[in-house]
Amino acid sequence: MGYHHLALAARDMKAIHEFYEGVMGFELVKVEIGPSPEGGWAKHFFYRMEDDSKFIAFWEMHDMPGTENFETNLSKAAGVPDHINHISFDVKDRADLERRRQRWLDAGLDVLEIDHNWCHSVYTKDPNGNFVEFCLTTGSFSDADREEALRALTAEKPAFSKPPTNIQFHKPAAA
Structure with a gap:
């Protein structure tokens, strides 16, 4: 079982669209628009990641009470370092990971690359300020x-x- 979609609030839907469709390569396929139970209304945009069972979605809120100054960076909102709360997407193979890294660099984004010994990852930030990752197991x-993971659940030290x-830091060629 996987998840169907991850839904996040967005302050700048145009920037989100340019990043998630233009840079990430996810296709905007659906929007739901309607009133909010708390008042105001919202648009809920769905981006297809792979097939019609996997999406990332964003809320654009309008006139909703208490949303005037909301934080879009998940880690900042939680008061933890940026790398703690992040969004990780899988890739099918090494060539796909390298293609995704290059696509980010071509879009002018900084990229962090880490070989974690059991998975290989590339990271950048989205327009909400969240770390996004492509990861290959x-x-x-x-x-x-x-057994080690189970022991760590209760280990004090x-x-x-x-x-x-x-660990490599990649800067776009234009930088």
């Missing part, structure tokens, strides 16, 4: 991995994981 999981194999 490169390893497999053993019974020992599960667990051993640190092996550090990433490689």
